[in-house]
Amino acid sequence: MKLAGLRFAVAGAVLICTSAMSVNAEDAANSPAISSAELDTYVKGMWPHVEPGWESRLTQDETQAQCSRVRNNPSPDEAQKITERETATIRYPSDGNVLGYWREGEKIASSGKGGQFSDxxxxxxxxxCYACHQLAPGEVAFGTLGPSLTGYGKLHEFSADAxxxxxxxxxxxxxxxxxxxxxxxxxxxxxxxQQLKDVNAYLFDRESPVNK
Ligand code: HEC
Incomplete structure:
Protein backbone atom coordinates (compact mmCIF):
# COMPACT_ATOMS: atom_id res chain seq x y z
CA MET A 1 0.00 0.00 0.00
CA LYS A 2 2.32 2.66 -1.32
CA LEU A 3 0.07 5.62 -0.72
CA ALA A 4 -1.05 4.73 2.77
CA GLY A 5 1.70 6.76 4.47
CA LEU A 6 0.93 9.80 2.37
CA ARG A 7 -2.78 9.56 3.03
CA PHE A 8 -2.29 9.50 6.74
CA ALA A 9 0.31 12.22 6.59
CA VAL A 10 -2.15 14.48 4.78
CA ALA A 11 -5.01 13.52 7.07
CA GLY A 12 -2.75 14.23 10.06
CA ALA A 13 -1.89 17.64 8.74
CA VAL A 14 -5.50 18.60 8.21
CA LEU A 15 -6.45 17.35 11.66
CA ILE A 16 -4.52 20.27 13.04
CA CYS A 17 -7.04 22.52 11.27
CA THR A 18 -10.00 20.77 12.84
CA SER A 19 -8.95 21.85 16.33
CA ALA A 20 -9.24 25.43 15.11
CA MET A 21 -12.57 24.63 13.50
CA SER A 22 -14.14 23.73 16.82
CA VAL A 23 -13.42 27.20 18.24
CA ASN A 24 -16.62 29.21 18.16
CA ALA A 25 -16.79 32.69 16.69
CA GLU A 26 -16.75 34.42 20.06
CA ASP A 27 -13.67 32.53 21.26
CA ALA A 28 -11.99 33.26 17.95
CA ALA A 29 -12.69 36.94 18.36
CA ASN A 30 -11.30 36.93 21.92
CA SER A 31 -8.22 34.76 21.44
CA PRO A 32 -4.80 36.35 20.99
CA ALA A 33 -4.80 37.25 17.34
CA ILE A 34 -2.02 37.07 14.87
CA SER A 35 -2.72 39.60 12.17
CA SER A 36 -3.27 38.55 8.56
CA ALA A 37 -0.13 40.47 7.60
CA GLU A 38 1.98 38.62 10.20
CA LEU A 39 0.59 35.28 9.04
CA ASP A 40 1.28 36.15 5.44
CA THR A 41 4.88 37.11 6.18
CA TYR A 42 5.36 33.94 8.21
CA VAL A 43 4.00 31.64 5.50
CA LYS A 44 6.00 33.34 2.76
CA GLY A 45 9.12 33.11 4.96
CA MET A 46 8.73 29.32 5.00
CA TRP A 47 9.19 29.22 1.22
CA PRO A 48 12.19 31.41 0.46
CA HIS A 49 12.69 29.76 -2.93
CA VAL A 50 9.55 29.42 -5.00
CA GLU A 51 9.35 27.93 -8.47
CA PRO A 52 8.60 30.61 -11.05
CA GLY A 53 4.84 30.86 -11.50
CA TRP A 54 4.11 29.40 -8.07
CA GLU A 55 4.18 32.66 -6.11
CA SER A 56 0.40 33.00 -6.17
CA ARG A 57 0.11 29.75 -4.25
CA LEU A 58 1.46 31.53 -1.19
CA THR A 59 -1.23 34.19 -1.35
CA GLN A 60 -4.66 33.46 0.08
CA ASP A 61 -7.65 34.31 -2.06
CA GLU A 62 -10.54 36.28 -0.55
CA THR A 63 -12.36 33.20 0.71
CA GLN A 64 -9.28 31.64 2.26
CA ALA A 65 -8.32 34.89 3.96
CA GLN A 66 -11.85 35.36 5.30
CA CYS A 67 -12.02 31.76 6.58
CA SER A 68 -8.61 32.14 8.27
CA ARG A 69 -9.73 35.35 9.94
CA VAL A 70 -12.76 33.68 11.51
CA ARG A 71 -11.04 30.31 12.02
CA ASN A 72 -13.39 28.56 9.61
CA ASN A 73 -16.37 29.71 11.60
CA PRO A 74 -18.07 32.43 9.54
CA SER A 75 -21.25 34.19 10.64
CA PRO A 76 -24.34 33.22 8.60
CA ASP A 77 -23.97 36.46 6.58
CA GLU A 78 -20.30 35.85 5.83
CA ALA A 79 -20.99 32.22 4.99
CA GLN A 80 -23.67 33.26 2.52
CA LYS A 81 -21.32 35.69 0.79
CA ILE A 82 -18.65 33.01 0.52
CA THR A 83 -20.96 30.33 -0.85
CA GLU A 84 -22.41 32.79 -3.38
CA ARG A 85 -18.95 33.84 -4.54
CA GLU A 86 -17.76 30.24 -4.81
CA THR A 87 -20.96 29.05 -6.52
CA ALA A 88 -20.32 31.61 -9.26
CA THR A 89 -17.11 29.72 -10.20
CA ILE A 90 -18.89 26.44 -10.99
CA ARG A 91 -18.84 25.34 -14.63
CA TYR A 92 -20.80 22.23 -15.54
CA PRO A 93 -19.71 20.11 -18.52
CA SER A 94 -21.04 21.62 -21.76
CA ASP A 95 -22.59 18.30 -22.82
CA GLY A 96 -24.55 18.24 -19.54
CA ASN A 97 -23.15 14.82 -18.63
CA VAL A 98 -21.59 14.86 -15.16
CA LEU A 99 -20.55 11.19 -15.17
CA GLY A 100 -17.46 9.64 -16.79
CA TYR A 101 -15.63 6.37 -16.25
CA TRP A 102 -15.51 5.00 -12.72
CA ARG A 103 -12.35 2.95 -13.36
CA GLU A 104 -10.48 6.16 -14.17
CA GLY A 105 -12.16 7.82 -11.20
CA GLU A 106 -10.86 5.08 -8.93
CA LYS A 107 -7.29 5.89 -9.96
CA ILE A 108 -7.86 9.62 -9.41
CA ALA A 109 -9.41 9.04 -5.97
CA SER A 110 -6.41 6.91 -4.96
CA SER A 111 -3.69 9.21 -6.24
CA GLY A 112 -2.18 12.04 -4.22
CA LYS A 113 0.17 13.02 -7.00
CA GLY A 114 0.56 16.34 -8.74
CA GLY A 115 1.10 19.92 -7.69
CA GLN A 116 4.07 19.17 -5.45
CA PHE A 117 7.62 20.43 -5.76
CA SER A 118 8.88 16.89 -6.22
CA ASP A 119 6.49 16.14 -9.12
CA CYS A 129 -9.95 11.55 -1.93
CA TYR A 130 -8.88 8.63 0.24
CA ALA A 131 -6.75 10.98 2.34
CA CYS A 132 -10.00 12.30 3.82
CA HIS A 133 -12.78 9.88 2.87
CA GLN A 134 -13.67 6.23 3.04
CA LEU A 135 -14.98 5.17 -0.38
CA ALA A 136 -14.79 1.55 -1.57
CA PRO A 137 -15.45 -0.68 1.45
CA GLY A 138 -12.53 -2.95 0.45
CA GLU A 139 -9.94 -0.19 0.77
CA VAL A 140 -8.41 -0.22 4.26
CA ALA A 141 -6.31 2.97 4.12
CA PHE A 142 -8.38 6.15 4.35
CA GLY A 143 -8.57 9.35 6.34
CA THR A 144 -11.58 10.47 8.32
CA LEU A 145 -11.52 14.24 8.04
CA GLY A 146 -14.41 14.02 5.57
CA PRO A 147 -17.53 11.85 5.94
CA SER A 148 -17.53 8.28 4.65
CA LEU A 149 -18.66 8.16 1.02
CA THR A 150 -19.17 4.39 0.97
CA GLY A 151 -22.34 3.57 -0.97
CA TYR A 152 -22.72 7.25 -1.94
CA GLY A 153 -24.53 6.66 -5.26
CA LYS A 154 -26.74 3.95 -3.81
CA LEU A 155 -27.65 6.11 -0.80
CA HIS A 156 -28.72 8.85 -3.24
CA GLU A 157 -30.69 6.33 -5.31
CA PHE A 158 -28.40 7.08 -8.26
CA SER A 159 -30.43 10.24 -8.82
CA ALA A 160 -29.37 12.58 -11.62
CA ASP A 161 -29.85 15.63 -9.40
CA ALA A 162 -27.64 14.18 -6.68
CA GLN A 194 -12.98 14.74 -17.57
CA GLN A 195 -11.28 13.83 -14.27
CA LEU A 196 -14.14 15.43 -12.32
CA LYS A 197 -16.64 13.36 -14.34
CA ASP A 198 -14.60 10.21 -13.79
CA VAL A 199 -14.29 10.65 -10.06
CA ASN A 200 -18.00 11.50 -9.89
CA ALA A 201 -18.73 8.23 -11.71
CA TYR A 202 -16.66 6.48 -9.06
CA LEU A 203 -19.24 7.80 -6.56
CA PHE A 204 -22.33 7.24 -8.72
CA ASP A 205 -21.82 4.31 -11.09
CA ARG A 206 -23.81 1.22 -10.10
CA GLU A 207 -20.78 -0.90 -11.02
CA SER A 208 -18.31 1.14 -8.97
CA PRO A 209 -16.89 -0.65 -5.90
CA VAL A 210 -18.06 2.34 -3.87
CA ASN A 211 -21.62 1.08 -4.32
CA LYS A 212 -20.94 -2.64 -3.82
C1 HEC B 1 -8.44 17.48 2.64
C2 HEC B 1 -9.58 16.61 2.85
C3 HEC B 1 -10.49 16.27 1.70
C4 HEC B 1 -10.15 15.79 0.46
C5 HEC B 1 -8.76 15.55 -0.12
C6 HEC B 1 -11.40 15.50 -0.20
N1 HEC B 1 -12.46 15.83 0.61
FE1 HEC B 1 -14.42 15.57 0.19
N2 HEC B 1 -14.94 16.44 1.97
C7 HEC B 1 -14.04 16.82 2.93
C8 HEC B 1 -14.77 17.35 4.07
C9 HEC B 1 -14.15 17.90 5.35
C10 HEC B 1 -16.14 17.28 3.76
C11 HEC B 1 -17.33 17.70 4.66
C12 HEC B 1 -17.52 19.21 4.56
C13 HEC B 1 -18.10 19.61 3.25
O1 HEC B 1 -19.18 19.10 2.85
O2 HEC B 1 -17.47 20.43 2.56
C14 HEC B 1 -16.21 16.69 2.42
C15 HEC B 1 -17.40 16.45 1.73
C16 HEC B 1 -17.47 15.74 0.54
C17 HEC B 1 -18.71 15.38 -0.14
C18 HEC B 1 -20.11 15.73 0.35
C19 HEC B 1 -20.59 14.60 1.23
C20 HEC B 1 -22.03 14.81 1.66
O3 HEC B 1 -22.22 15.33 2.75
O4 HEC B 1 -22.94 14.47 0.89
C21 HEC B 1 -18.37 14.68 -1.26
C22 HEC B 1 -19.31 14.09 -2.29
C23 HEC B 1 -16.93 14.61 -1.30
N3 HEC B 1 -16.42 15.26 -0.19
C24 HEC B 1 -16.20 13.96 -2.28
C25 HEC B 1 -14.80 14.00 -2.38
C26 HEC B 1 -14.06 13.39 -3.48
C27 HEC B 1 -14.65 12.55 -4.58
C28 HEC B 1 -12.74 13.73 -3.28
C29 HEC B 1 -11.57 13.46 -4.19
C30 HEC B 1 -11.66 14.02 -5.55
C31 HEC B 1 -12.67 14.49 -2.04
N4 HEC B 1 -13.93 14.63 -1.54
C32 HEC B 1 -11.49 14.97 -1.48
C33 HEC B 1 -12.67 16.74 2.87
C34 HEC B 1 -11.94 16.30 1.78
Whole structure:
Protein backbone atom coordinates (compact mmCIF):
# COMPACT_ATOMS: atom_id res chain seq x y z
CA MET A 1 0.00 0.00 0.00
CA LYS A 2 2.32 2.66 -1.32
CA LEU A 3 0.07 5.62 -0.72
CA ALA A 4 -1.05 4.73 2.77
CA GLY A 5 1.70 6.76 4.47
CA LEU A 6 0.93 9.80 2.37
CA ARG A 7 -2.78 9.56 3.03
CA PHE A 8 -2.29 9.50 6.74
CA ALA A 9 0.31 12.22 6.59
CA VAL A 10 -2.15 14.48 4.78
CA ALA A 11 -5.01 13.52 7.07
CA GLY A 12 -2.75 14.23 10.06
CA ALA A 13 -1.89 17.64 8.74
CA VAL A 14 -5.50 18.60 8.21
CA LEU A 15 -6.45 17.35 11.66
CA ILE A 16 -4.52 20.27 13.04
CA CYS A 17 -7.04 22.52 11.27
CA THR A 18 -10.00 20.77 12.84
CA SER A 19 -8.95 21.85 16.33
CA ALA A 20 -9.24 25.43 15.11
CA MET A 21 -12.57 24.63 13.50
CA SER A 22 -14.14 23.73 16.82
CA VAL A 23 -13.42 27.20 18.24
CA ASN A 24 -16.62 29.21 18.16
CA ALA A 25 -16.79 32.69 16.69
CA GLU A 26 -16.75 34.42 20.06
CA ASP A 27 -13.67 32.53 21.26
CA ALA A 28 -11.99 33.26 17.95
CA ALA A 29 -12.69 36.94 18.36
CA ASN A 30 -11.30 36.93 21.92
CA SER A 31 -8.22 34.76 21.44
CA PRO A 32 -4.80 36.35 20.99
CA ALA A 33 -4.80 37.25 17.34
CA ILE A 34 -2.02 37.07 14.87
CA SER A 35 -2.72 39.60 12.17
CA SER A 36 -3.27 38.55 8.56
CA ALA A 37 -0.13 40.47 7.60
CA GLU A 38 1.98 38.62 10.20
CA LEU A 39 0.59 35.28 9.04
CA ASP A 40 1.28 36.15 5.44
CA THR A 41 4.88 37.11 6.18
CA TYR A 42 5.36 33.94 8.21
CA VAL A 43 4.00 31.64 5.50
CA LYS A 44 6.00 33.34 2.76
CA GLY A 45 9.12 33.11 4.96
CA MET A 46 8.73 29.32 5.00
CA TRP A 47 9.19 29.22 1.22
CA PRO A 48 12.19 31.41 0.46
CA HIS A 49 12.69 29.76 -2.93
CA VAL A 50 9.55 29.42 -5.00
CA GLU A 51 9.35 27.93 -8.47
CA PRO A 52 8.60 30.61 -11.05
CA GLY A 53 4.84 30.86 -11.50
CA TRP A 54 4.11 29.40 -8.07
CA GLU A 55 4.18 32.66 -6.11
CA SER A 56 0.40 33.00 -6.17
CA ARG A 57 0.11 29.75 -4.25
CA LEU A 58 1.46 31.53 -1.19
CA THR A 59 -1.23 34.19 -1.35
CA GLN A 60 -4.66 33.46 0.08
CA ASP A 61 -7.65 34.31 -2.06
CA GLU A 62 -10.54 36.28 -0.55
CA THR A 63 -12.36 33.20 0.71
CA GLN A 64 -9.28 31.64 2.26
CA ALA A 65 -8.32 34.89 3.96
CA GLN A 66 -11.85 35.36 5.30
CA CYS A 67 -12.02 31.76 6.58
CA SER A 68 -8.61 32.14 8.27
CA ARG A 69 -9.73 35.35 9.94
CA VAL A 70 -12.76 33.68 11.51
CA ARG A 71 -11.04 30.31 12.02
CA ASN A 72 -13.39 28.56 9.61
CA ASN A 73 -16.37 29.71 11.60
CA PRO A 74 -18.07 32.43 9.54
CA SER A 75 -21.25 34.19 10.64
CA PRO A 76 -24.34 33.22 8.60
CA ASP A 77 -23.97 36.46 6.58
CA GLU A 78 -20.30 35.85 5.83
CA ALA A 79 -20.99 32.22 4.99
CA GLN A 80 -23.67 33.26 2.52
CA LYS A 81 -21.32 35.69 0.79
CA ILE A 82 -18.65 33.01 0.52
CA THR A 83 -20.96 30.33 -0.85
CA GLU A 84 -22.41 32.79 -3.38
CA ARG A 85 -18.95 33.84 -4.54
CA GLU A 86 -17.76 30.24 -4.81
CA THR A 87 -20.96 29.05 -6.52
CA ALA A 88 -20.32 31.61 -9.26
CA THR A 89 -17.11 29.72 -10.20
CA ILE A 90 -18.89 26.44 -10.99
CA ARG A 91 -18.84 25.34 -14.63
CA TYR A 92 -20.80 22.23 -15.54
CA PRO A 93 -19.71 20.11 -18.52
CA SER A 94 -21.04 21.62 -21.76
CA ASP A 95 -22.59 18.30 -22.82
CA GLY A 96 -24.55 18.24 -19.54
CA ASN A 97 -23.15 14.82 -18.63
CA VAL A 98 -21.59 14.86 -15.16
CA LEU A 99 -20.55 11.19 -15.17
CA GLY A 100 -17.46 9.64 -16.79
CA TYR A 101 -15.63 6.37 -16.25
CA TRP A 102 -15.51 5.00 -12.72
CA ARG A 103 -12.35 2.95 -13.36
CA GLU A 104 -10.48 6.16 -14.17
CA GLY A 105 -12.16 7.82 -11.20
CA GLU A 106 -10.86 5.08 -8.93
CA LYS A 107 -7.29 5.89 -9.96
CA ILE A 108 -7.86 9.62 -9.41
CA ALA A 109 -9.41 9.04 -5.97
CA SER A 110 -6.41 6.91 -4.96
CA SER A 111 -3.69 9.21 -6.24
CA GLY A 112 -2.18 12.04 -4.22
CA LYS A 113 0.17 13.02 -7.00
CA GLY A 114 0.56 16.34 -8.74
CA GLY A 115 1.10 19.92 -7.69
CA GLN A 116 4.07 19.17 -5.45
CA PHE A 117 7.62 20.43 -5.76
CA SER A 118 8.88 16.89 -6.22
CA ASP A 119 6.49 16.14 -9.12
CA UNK A 120 7.53 16.45 -12.75
CA UNK A 121 5.48 19.28 -14.33
CA UNK A 122 3.56 16.85 -16.56
CA UNK A 123 2.48 14.64 -13.63
CA UNK A 124 -1.21 13.77 -13.82
CA UNK A 125 -2.97 15.24 -10.81
CA UNK A 126 -4.88 13.00 -8.43
CA UNK A 127 -7.78 13.94 -6.14
CA UNK A 128 -6.37 12.18 -3.06
CA CYS A 129 -9.95 11.55 -1.93
CA TYR A 130 -8.88 8.63 0.24
CA ALA A 131 -6.75 10.98 2.34
CA CYS A 132 -10.00 12.30 3.82
CA HIS A 133 -12.78 9.88 2.87
CA GLN A 134 -13.67 6.23 3.04
CA LEU A 135 -14.98 5.17 -0.38
CA ALA A 136 -14.79 1.55 -1.57
CA PRO A 137 -15.45 -0.68 1.45
CA GLY A 138 -12.53 -2.95 0.45
CA GLU A 139 -9.94 -0.19 0.77
CA VAL A 140 -8.41 -0.22 4.26
CA ALA A 141 -6.31 2.97 4.12
CA PHE A 142 -8.38 6.15 4.35
CA GLY A 143 -8.57 9.35 6.34
CA THR A 144 -11.58 10.47 8.32
CA LEU A 145 -11.52 14.24 8.04
CA GLY A 146 -14.41 14.02 5.57
CA PRO A 147 -17.53 11.85 5.94
CA SER A 148 -17.53 8.28 4.65
CA LEU A 149 -18.66 8.16 1.02
CA THR A 150 -19.17 4.39 0.97
CA GLY A 151 -22.34 3.57 -0.97
CA TYR A 152 -22.72 7.25 -1.94
CA GLY A 153 -24.53 6.66 -5.26
CA LYS A 154 -26.74 3.95 -3.81
CA LEU A 155 -27.65 6.11 -0.80
CA HIS A 156 -28.72 8.85 -3.24
CA GLU A 157 -30.69 6.33 -5.31
CA PHE A 158 -28.40 7.08 -8.26
CA SER A 159 -30.43 10.24 -8.82
CA ALA A 160 -29.37 12.58 -11.62
CA ASP A 161 -29.85 15.63 -9.40
CA ALA A 162 -27.64 14.18 -6.68
CA UNK A 163 -24.95 13.37 -9.27
CA UNK A 164 -25.09 16.97 -10.51
CA UNK A 165 -24.83 18.25 -6.93
CA UNK A 166 -21.82 15.99 -6.32
CA UNK A 167 -20.16 17.32 -9.49
CA UNK A 168 -20.65 20.84 -8.09
CA UNK A 169 -19.21 19.70 -4.76
CA UNK A 170 -16.09 18.37 -6.49
CA UNK A 171 -15.80 21.51 -8.60
CA UNK A 172 -15.98 23.81 -5.60
CA UNK A 173 -16.55 22.40 -2.10
CA UNK A 174 -16.90 25.89 -0.65
CA UNK A 175 -19.93 26.63 -2.80
CA UNK A 176 -21.97 24.53 -0.36
CA UNK A 177 -19.91 24.64 2.87
CA UNK A 178 -18.37 28.10 3.25
CA UNK A 179 -15.07 27.20 4.92
CA UNK A 180 -14.90 23.54 3.93
CA UNK A 181 -11.54 21.82 4.31
CA UNK A 182 -12.12 20.01 1.03
CA UNK A 183 -10.02 21.29 -1.90
CA UNK A 184 -11.75 23.16 -4.74
CA UNK A 185 -10.69 20.76 -7.47
CA UNK A 186 -12.44 22.31 -10.47
CA UNK A 187 -12.32 25.96 -9.46
CA UNK A 188 -8.54 25.72 -9.17
CA UNK A 189 -8.17 23.68 -12.33
CA UNK A 190 -6.46 21.00 -10.28
CA UNK A 191 -8.59 18.29 -11.88
CA UNK A 192 -9.79 18.52 -15.47
CA UNK A 193 -13.46 18.35 -16.45
CA GLN A 194 -12.98 14.74 -17.57
CA GLN A 195 -11.28 13.83 -14.27
CA LEU A 196 -14.14 15.43 -12.32
CA LYS A 197 -16.64 13.36 -14.34
CA ASP A 198 -14.60 10.21 -13.79
CA VAL A 199 -14.29 10.65 -10.06
CA ASN A 200 -18.00 11.50 -9.89
CA ALA A 201 -18.73 8.23 -11.71
CA TYR A 202 -16.66 6.48 -9.06
CA LEU A 203 -19.24 7.80 -6.56
CA PHE A 204 -22.33 7.24 -8.72
CA ASP A 205 -21.82 4.31 -11.09
CA ARG A 206 -23.81 1.22 -10.10
CA GLU A 207 -20.78 -0.90 -11.02
CA SER A 208 -18.31 1.14 -8.97
CA PRO A 209 -16.89 -0.65 -5.90
CA VAL A 210 -18.06 2.34 -3.87
CA ASN A 211 -21.62 1.08 -4.32
CA LYS A 212 -20.94 -2.64 -3.82
C1 HEC B 1 -8.44 17.48 2.64
C2 HEC B 1 -9.58 16.61 2.85
C3 HEC B 1 -10.49 16.27 1.70
C4 HEC B 1 -10.15 15.79 0.46
C5 HEC B 1 -8.76 15.55 -0.12
C6 HEC B 1 -11.40 15.50 -0.20
N1 HEC B 1 -12.46 15.83 0.61
FE1 HEC B 1 -14.42 15.57 0.19
N2 HEC B 1 -14.94 16.44 1.97
C7 HEC B 1 -14.04 16.82 2.93
C8 HEC B 1 -14.77 17.35 4.07
C9 HEC B 1 -14.15 17.90 5.35
C10 HEC B 1 -16.14 17.28 3.76
C11 HEC B 1 -17.33 17.70 4.66
C12 HEC B 1 -17.52 19.21 4.56
C13 HEC B 1 -18.10 19.61 3.25
O1 HEC B 1 -19.18 19.10 2.85
O2 HEC B 1 -17.47 20.43 2.56
C14 HEC B 1 -16.21 16.69 2.42
C15 HEC B 1 -17.40 16.45 1.73
C16 HEC B 1 -17.47 15.74 0.54
C17 HEC B 1 -18.71 15.38 -0.14
C18 HEC B 1 -20.11 15.73 0.35
C19 HEC B 1 -20.59 14.60 1.23
C20 HEC B 1 -22.03 14.81 1.66
O3 HEC B 1 -22.22 15.33 2.75
O4 HEC B 1 -22.94 14.47 0.89
C21 HEC B 1 -18.37 14.68 -1.26
C22 HEC B 1 -19.31 14.09 -2.29
C23 HEC B 1 -16.93 14.61 -1.30
N3 HEC B 1 -16.42 15.26 -0.19
C24 HEC B 1 -16.20 13.96 -2.28
C25 HEC B 1 -14.80 14.00 -2.38
C26 HEC B 1 -14.06 13.39 -3.48
C27 HEC B 1 -14.65 12.55 -4.58
C28 HEC B 1 -12.74 13.73 -3.28
C29 HEC B 1 -11.57 13.46 -4.19
C30 HEC B 1 -11.66 14.02 -5.55
C31 HEC B 1 -12.67 14.49 -2.04
N4 HEC B 1 -13.93 14.63 -1.54
C32 HEC B 1 -11.49 14.97 -1.48
C33 HEC B 1 -12.67 16.74 2.87
C34 HEC B 1 -11.94 16.30 1.78
Missing amino acids: APDTQHGGN ARAAYAKLFNAQASVACSNMPRFGAHGFLTE
